[in-house]
Amino acid sequence: MSATLPPPEGWKSVQQPPSLFRRFEFASYGETRAYLDRLAALSEETGLYPDLGFGPTHVNVTVYGADGKAPGAREIEFAGKAAALALPG
Amino acid sequence: MSATLPPPEGWKSVQQPPSLFRRFEFASYGETRAYLDRLAALSEETGLYPDLGFGPTHVNVTVYGADGKAPGAREIEFAGKAAALALPG
Numbered sequence: 001m002s003a004t005l006p007p008p009e010g011w012k013s014v015q016q017p018p019s020l021f022r023r024f025e026f027a028s029y030g031e032t033r034a035y036l037d038r039l040a041a042l043s044e045e046t047g048l049y050p051d052l053g054f055g056p057t058h059v060n061v062t063v064y065g066a067d068g069k070a071p072g073a074r075e076i077e078f079a080g081k082a083a084a085l086a087l088p089g
Numbered sequence: 090m091s092a093t094l095p096p097p098e099g100w101k102s103v104q105q106p107p108s109l110f111r112r113f114e115f116a117s118y119g120e121t122r123a124y125l126d127r128l129a130a131l132s133e134e135t136g137l138y139p140d141l142g143f144g145p146t147h148v149n150v151t152v153y154g155a156d157g158k159a160p161g162a163r164e165i166e167f168a169g170k171a172a173a174l175a176l177p178g
């Protein structure tokens with residue numbers, strides 16, 4: 001990340017680190033909840049905690065790299081597992 | 090910007106350059122339109138074209154730095170002028 005000048009008064013300085021994003025859709029609230037539970041278990045297992053947003057039938061997953069860097073092999077592996085967990089079982 | 094690995098299939102790689110953001114509110118659609126016109130003139134004058142989003146009574150302005158770099162003195166000066174143009178005249 002490069003150094004930034006302070007924003008002018010009234011403006012917000014926006015600096016988002018690179019990430020991987022995916023939206024997962026589910027048929028019901030119950031399935032959404034079950035996916036969130038599986039995702040939580042995966043996070044505890046891997047130590048990798050993505051940003052999550054969800055509604056009744058969807059979950060938005062944003063995976064950041066470590067220390068503001070681009071997502072690397074570890075995050076890509078996590079993303080693959082997170083996607084597999086969303087498949088109907 | 091650091092090099093990134095390609096995202097896994099189905100995922101979107103998100104890489105937003107740093108920016109300055111501000112939302113301007115207006116009392117009417119006419120005032121919003123008038124502001125957009127003034128902003129367009131400022132862009133032509135300065136050669137600096139921010140990203141714009143607007144509704145009937147608001148305009149969201151996002152100013153990026155050049156070449157994916159953080160906003161610098163030129164962008165900060167533009168932001169100041171853009172804010173001044175939004176003041177009720």
